[in-house]
Amino acid sequence: MAQNSSSFSPDLDWTQVRETSKLLNLSAGQVDDMLNRADASVDTLTDDFTSIVEHMRTIYNHLEMLEDTPIRNEALKCCMETSDKIQSSIVAFQFYDRLQQSLHHVTSNLKGLSSLVENPDRLYNPFEWHKFQMEIRERYTMESEKIMFDAILEGKSIEEAFTIKNFMKTQEPKDNDVELF
Secondary structure (H helix, E strand, O other): OOOOOOOOOOOOOOOHHHHHHHHHHHHHHHHHHHHHHHHHHHHHHHHHHHHHHHHHHHHHHHHHHOOOOHHHHHHHHHHHHHHHHHHHHHHHHHHHHHHHHHHHHHHHHHHHHHHHHHOHHHHOOHHHHHHHHHHHHHHOOOHHHHHHHHHHHOOOOHHHHHHHHHHHHHHOOOOOOOOOO
16 A cells, blocks of 8 residues: 555655655656767767768868869868867767766665665664765765765765865866866
């Protein structure tokens, strides 16, 4: 009967914990669905960029074989500029990779939290909460995520945690502003 009890039709078995768990799972499912849809778009873009790079290389090679003229040189220059734009676009895809990784962490965390609050033996056990928190922290591969996580667990507000994370990022050495993960 527990499965039929809901906020729409509460009975004696209704609990806010079960309702919370449902909403956490809903949120995780929605993020997962959007990630799957976005992956299809990014796959299309990646294939298109690969094709464009191959075509640009072919055009450039053909132009190199032509007689040296101002038009040929202008076309070669356009090919180089286009190649540079493509390269910067590929770097921009790294942002999507980071976003996707972070959102996968979020969905995993939401599902784990749902599982934790659904189980009364775990819900009221501080050791289970600590274990879950450490599992979350271990999934993070970027230092900025760990800094934010630690600040929140220390009781900082979201704004304070972002301030700390941003300050720590300014103290790190810059390697083309790409955070490896």
